[in-house]
Amino acid sequence: MPTINCNTTSFSLDSLKSACNQLNNHISFHIPGHKGNKQFNQFLKQAEQLDLTELPGLDDLYDPKSHIKDIEKNLSQIYGSNETIISTNGASSLIIASLIELGKSASHIIIPRNCHVSVINGLILTSLTPIWLELDYCDDFKTFTKINLKTLENLILKNINYNIGALLITQPSYAGYLNDVENIASLCAKYNLKLIVDEAHGAHLPFSHQSNYSGLKHKADIVIHSLHKTLSALSQAACLHLSERSGLNAIDLKQNLKLISTTSPSYLIMLSIEDSLKYINDDFISKKILLMEKFLSKLKLIDHIDIFNPATNQDIFHILIKDKNLAASDLMNILIDHNIYPEGIIGDGLLLMPGIGTSTKDVEFILNVLPKTFKYKNNFNKKRPKQNSHLNFDQVMSPSQAYTKPSRLVKTEDSLNLISAQTISKCPPGIPILVPGVKITSEIIESIDDLFVKVVDV
Ligand SMILES: Cc1ncc(COP(=O)(O)O)c(C=O)c1O
Structure with missing residues (x-):
C-alpha cells in the first residue's frame, strides 16, 4: 500500500478503513439510525455498480421527471405534505435553501438559541437578520428546554415593525426535547409568520405516538427531515416538505438547493431513500418505539442514572442521561470501553441515540453495563467541564x-x-x-x- 509522508508522521491510505473496521461490531447509540443493520440498504452489496451519475434513464435530482419524482411523490404521500423534495446534501442544505427562499421577501427571522449551525450558514448567504429567542434552560443537565410561548409572543410584539418572515424551530432539540408545536403554529398564524420546522431529528415522529409534536401535523409551512438520523437511509439523505398554505413551491426550493449543492448527487443516497420508504410506516416504527419504551422503563430503575426530561414530550429516540457519580466524559469512556458508542456529550449529560436499526440485543447490552458504572466512581475526576451554550446574543449587524x-x-x-x-x-x-x-x-x-x-x- 502507498504511504504518504507528512513532516511529523506518516500514515497508510488504508487508515480510515482500518479505523472503521475496528468499529465493525460496536454497539451504536449514535447516528446514523440504520446502525449497520443488514436488513436495510441491501443494494449496498452492489455499491460500485450503483454509484452512478445522471445517465439517460436515471432522472435528474434537480429536475426530476420519473424515478426520482416517484420517490418524492411517495414521500409526500407517506408524510401527507403538499410537495416533498429530497436532497443528498443533508438537512443542512435544505435549511439553507429554505432561508434563501425566505430572504427573497423578508428582512428578519426569529430563531431560538438552540438552532443548528446550518441555520447560521443560511443566514450568511442571505441578508436575513436573526432575532434570537431565548429558551428555558435545565440547570441540572445544562441544556436548553422549551420555547416559552409568552416569551415568543413578547419577542414578536417587540419586533413587530420589522419585516419578520418566519420562526424557525428545532424539533426535537438535539437533546430530544419536544416543543408544543401546535400552539407555536397558532401563534405564527396569528402574526402571519411562516413556520419552518427543522425536524432533522424527528423523521420518525409523524409515525409515532408523539405525532402531535411533528410540524407536519400542524401544517407548518416547511418541515425538514434528515432521513439518516433516526431512520434507515444513508448519511446525507434528507427531505423537505411544503404545506399547501405555505404558498411556496418545490421548483423554487430546488433552484436554491442546486445553488448550494454538489452537481454530482449520490445515487446511492437516493437509493437508500427509496429503500427507507419500506420502513417509514406506523407498523415498523411502533415496534421500535415499544422496544425504546421497555429500555426507558428499565433505565429508570437504575438508581445512579438520571434521565433528562422523563416526560411525554421527550422524543423516544433521544435519551440524555447523567451518572450521579461521574462526569459525562467519564461515563462516555466507560461505555466505549464496553464497545458501546454514544452520540455525544450535551451539557452535563450523555446523549444516547437509538434508531430504527437498534435491536433488542443492543438494548440488553447497554442495560447490562449501565448498572455497573457506579463501581467507577472513585476512579474518575469529578470535575465537569464548563458548558456555556446558554449565552445571550447581541446581534449588532446581520x-x-x-x-x-x-x-x-x-x-x-x-x-x-x-x-x-x-x-x-x-x-x-x-x-x-x-x-x-x-x-x-x-x-x-x-x-x-x-x-x-x-x-x-x-
Ligand atoms: C438540529 C439539526 N438540524 C439539522 C442538522 C443537519 O442535518 P444533516 O446532517 O442531515 O445535514 C443537524 C445535524 O446534526 C441537527 O442536529
Whole structure:
C-alpha cells in the first residue's frame, strides 16, 4: 500500500478503513439510525455498480421527471405534505435553501438559541437578520428546554415593525426535547409568520405516538427531515416538505438547493431513500418505539442514572442521561470501553441515540453495563467541564454583513466588545456559541476558551 509522508508522521491510505473496521461490531447509540443493520440498504452489496451519475434513464435530482419524482411523490404521500423534495446534501442544505427562499421577501427571522449551525450558514448567504429567542434552560443537565410561548409572543410584539418572515424551530432539540408545536403554529398564524420546522431529528415522529409534536401535523409551512438520523437511509439523505398554505413551491426550493449543492448527487443516497420508504410506516416504527419504551422503563430503575426530561414530550429516540457519580466524559469512556458508542456529550449529560436499526440485543447490552458504572466512581475526576451554550446574543449587524466585511484575527482574550465575523460551534451538538455580527462578551470568551480556540475573526 502507498504511504504518504507528512513532516511529523506518516500514515497508510488504508487508515480510515482500518479505523472503521475496528468499529465493525460496536454497539451504536449514535447516528446514523440504520446502525449497520443488514436488513436495510441491501443494494449496498452492489455499491460500485450503483454509484452512478445522471445517465439517460436515471432522472435528474434537480429536475426530476420519473424515478426520482416517484420517490418524492411517495414521500409526500407517506408524510401527507403538499410537495416533498429530497436532497443528498443533508438537512443542512435544505435549511439553507429554505432561508434563501425566505430572504427573497423578508428582512428578519426569529430563531431560538438552540438552532443548528446550518441555520447560521443560511443566514450568511442571505441578508436575513436573526432575532434570537431565548429558551428555558435545565440547570441540572445544562441544556436548553422549551420555547416559552409568552416569551415568543413578547419577542414578536417587540419586533413587530420589522419585516419578520418566519420562526424557525428545532424539533426535537438535539437533546430530544419536544416543543408544543401546535400552539407555536397558532401563534405564527396569528402574526402571519411562516413556520419552518427543522425536524432533522424527528423523521420518525409523524409515525409515532408523539405525532402531535411533528410540524407536519400542524401544517407548518416547511418541515425538514434528515432521513439518516433516526431512520434507515444513508448519511446525507434528507427531505423537505411544503404545506399547501405555505404558498411556496418545490421548483423554487430546488433552484436554491442546486445553488448550494454538489452537481454530482449520490445515487446511492437516493437509493437508500427509496429503500427507507419500506420502513417509514406506523407498523415498523411502533415496534421500535415499544422496544425504546421497555429500555426507558428499565433505565429508570437504575438508581445512579438520571434521565433528562422523563416526560411525554421527550422524543423516544433521544435519551440524555447523567451518572450521579461521574462526569459525562467519564461515563462516555466507560461505555466505549464496553464497545458501546454514544452520540455525544450535551451539557452535563450523555446523549444516547437509538434508531430504527437498534435491536433488542443492543438494548440488553447497554442495560447490562449501565448498572455497573457506579463501581467507577472513585476512579474518575469529578470535575465537569464548563458548558456555556446558554449565552445571550447581541446581534449588532446581520451575519452576512459581518461575514463579508474585511476582518482580522485577534487573540480570543483581546476580542471583548468586538463584533464576530465567524461562527464557532462544537459538533455535537452543532449549536453555535458565536455567530457573525454578534458582539463578543466576557461570557462568550469564556466559552470559546473552553473549546481551546485561541484566535477569533472579528
Ligand atoms: C438540529 C439539526 N438540524 C439539522 C442538522 C443537519 O442535518 P444533516 O446532517 O442531515 O445535514 C443537524 C445535524 O446534526 C441537527 O442536529
